[in-house]
Amino acid sequence: MPPSRHNARGMALLLHLFLFLLRLRFADSAAAPTVRSPATALFVLGDSTVSCAATTLPLNLTSPSSLSGPCLFPSDRRLLPDLLAAKMGLPPPPLVATLNGTAAEMAGGVNFGGEEGERGVFRMGAIGQQLRLAAETMQLLRLEAATPRDADEAAAGALFVLSFGTDAYARLLARGQEADAAAPKHGRRGFGRLLADRVARAVSELYEADVRRVAVIGVAPLGCAPRVMWEALHALDGRSCVEEANELIQGYNARVAAQLDALRPQLPGADIVFCDVYKGIMEIISNPAKYGFEEAREACCGLGPFKATMGCFSKEMACRTPEKHVWWDLYSPTEAVDALVANWSWSPPSPSGSGSDSDVSICSTVALQQLAGGSPS
Secondary structure: OOHHHHHHHHHHHHHHHHHHHHHHHHHHHHHOOOOOOOOOEEEEEEOHHHHOOOOOOOOOOOOHHHHHOOOOOOOOOOOHHHHHHHHOOOOOOOEHHHOOOOHHHHOOOOEOOOOOOOOOOOOOHHHHHHHHHHHHHHHHHHHHOOOHHHHHHHHHOEEEEEEOOHHHHHHHHOOOHHHHHHHHHHOHHHHHHHHHHHHHHHHHHHHHOOOOEEEEEOOOOHHHOHHHHHHOHHHOOOOOOOHHHHHHHHHHHHHHHHHHHHHHHHOOOOEEEEEOHHHHHHHHHHOOHHHOOOEOOOOOEOEOHHHOOEOOOOHHHEOOOHHHEOEOOOOOEOHHHHHHHHHHHHOOOOOOOOOOHHHOOOEEOOOHHHHOOOOOO
């Protein structure tokens, strides 16, 4: 065979090899999450899971007015966003109501939780109101930046956490006029679809405000919460949780996760994570002793069976060992549970599969440590 033919064949093989390696490289790049610099600010939107240490449904839930009560006393119990902020090396984001609106105050993050918007049955307006405040804050930080580069860095360093649904499902699962009034309009499953769609739209709206890092927190297994257990006491029949309630919440969480999966290709440059706290808390409820808990059904603070006939409205009502309880009050987990959930949200499972607490993984597509651009701790 003439030398020129050997050379041509060799060049063709090299070209095929080059193209093959190039395809592998692009495939790896597409599959890998965006590598980002460490987040410099934590912004939080949500319900009582992010802004209130006591339940937002504090009393006996016998009248509609009691469903909208605020926290009745302050507490030093840290919530999930506070614990995540600590992992990021940041202080807990201050509540927006405590700020005077300057960019300097807001540069390290803001907790918009508790801003309810219009007072509808399930307060869908709370999401819209908090989103408006968040968009205005991002705009203010850009306007007050010294240079365009500083403005870009402020936007790039922002990590947003969204945690909606717990209060809405607490009302939906409650007995009384407020829950009953909503059922004919949406139905319980229809409401879950409505709320999941609204949360997904919230992520899109944040993207339009230049937010590129978002973590969406799912709803806990409220079918195991003391209040839901107490209300279904006659029908529990030895079961440890109200399965019908948990099935509703699992359906909602699955819909949110699916909506976010569909949304990611539409938002180039964004990292969107879903954290399944249902999975994490059910792991604890199923294996309480493994994680140092002694009581997985009864609340730490409250009155009556399951400490759930009346909610927590006095510090004196609280148990002496909240760290041994899964539930703090009617619907809220204790700080000890939130601490485990924060650990499982933050770190990916260890590759060795050692069976330690860190082997539980509840976030996808990446752990929050990677979303925040943090180094392994």
